[in-house]
Amino acid sequence: MSNPETVVLVPAFNEAPRLASVLEVILSSPLVEKTIVIDDGSHDDTAKVAATYPVELLRFEENRGKGAALQAGLQLAPDAAYFLFFDADLLNFRHEHIAALLNPLLEHEKIAMSVGLFRSGSKKSVNLAQQYCSILNGQRGLRRSFVEILPDLNWSRFGVEVLLSRYAALADLEVAQPELHGISHVTKEEKLGFLRGFDYRLQMFSECLFSLANHKKMIRRHPGNVPPHILAKLP
Numbered sequence: 001m002s003n004p005e006t007v008v009l010v011p012a013f014n015e016a017p018r019l020a021s022v023l024e025v026i027l028s029s030p031l032v033e034k035t036i037v038i039d040d041g042s043h044d045d046t047a048k049v050a051a052t053y054p055v056e057l058l059r060f061e062e063n064r065g066k067g068a069a070l071q072a073g074l075q076l077a078p079d080a081a082y083f084l085f086f087d088a089d090l091l092n093f094r095h096e097h098i099a100a101l102l103n104p105l106l107e108h109e110k111i112a113m114s115v116g117l118f119r120s121g122s123k124k125s126v127n128l129a130q131q132y133c134s135i136l137n138g139q140r141g142l143r144r145s146f147v148e149i150l151p152d153l154n155w156s157r158f159g160v161e162v163l164l165s166r167y168a169a170l171a172d173l174e175v176a177q178p179e180l181h182g183i184s185h186v187t188k189e190e191k192l193g194f195l196r197g198f199d200y201r202l203q204m205f206s207e208c209l210f211s212l213a214n215h216k217k218m219i220r221r222h223p224g225n226v227p228p229h230i231l232a233k234l235p
């Protein structure tokens with residue numbers, strides 16, 4: 001399709017065991033016209049799994065981080081009206097979750113971004129983390145007009161969600177927070193074992209905190225397509 005309306009981006013790093021079930025939901029949704037998987041230097045068969053599905057596969061030899069992966073995906077569909085981001089490790093993911101993220105953008109022109117809130121999923125720890133850190137949720141919908149004024153995301157790694165949310169606030173844009181019922185995901189500790197998983201979690205938190213503390217400075221340094229009137233608000 002040359003000019004898809006709704007494009008899904010799936011950033012995936014070492015997600016071979018989990019990617020297929022996520023892609024099956026996305027690819028069977030009537031709401032999605034194109035799906036792009038960004039395999040970011042995975043050491044496992046993530047790319048092989050993706051290649052068995054009718055998706056566009058972008059593959060980096062070296063890992064560049066989630067922010068850079070999403071940015072590269074956004075550039076592959078410059079004409080899309082809406083982008084949806086879904087993680088590659090979702091559990092109990094259903095079509096209704098796709099609609100829940102997309103509908104606020106379709107129904108309210110003022111909404112620039114929707115950020116999913118995990119509710120009543122099977123894992124208590126994931127639900128609890130969501131209560132306090134909803135800004136970190138990777139399930140998002142972005143309107144094209146928002147994508148067109150985004151700063152460079154390349155530096156942000158796991159801080160990309162913080163950057164997107166803080167930037168929307170700086171730009172005075174409205175964000176919807178639809179609840180995604182029953183959805184959950186496989187945690188780092190479950191993927192890697194407790195010690196390696198927890199170590200990776202600390203790395204993720206430090207990238208999120210870096211983004212939280214430094215996003216204004218980093219936006220000024222790497223403005224991407226940020227318009228002058230928003231740049232003028234930065235210290």
Ligand SMILES: Nc1nc2c(ncn2[C@@H]2O[C@H](COP(=O)(O)OP(=O)(O)OP(=O)(O)O)[C@@H](O)[C@H]2O)c(=O)[nH]1
Pocket residue numbers: 010011012013014015038039040063064065066069070086087088089136138185186187188189201204
């Ligand atoms: N392309 C790309 N994707 C990544 C990278 N790191 C993580 N991802 C993907 O981004 C999504 C979220 O990453 P996770 O590691 O599951 O992080 P999380 O769900 O926020 O946090 P946990 O609860 O700790 O697992 C998953 O689909 C990952 O495969 C990366 O460096 N590059």
Ligand SMILES: [Mg+2]
Pocket residue numbers: 087089185186187
């Ligand atoms: Mg996850």
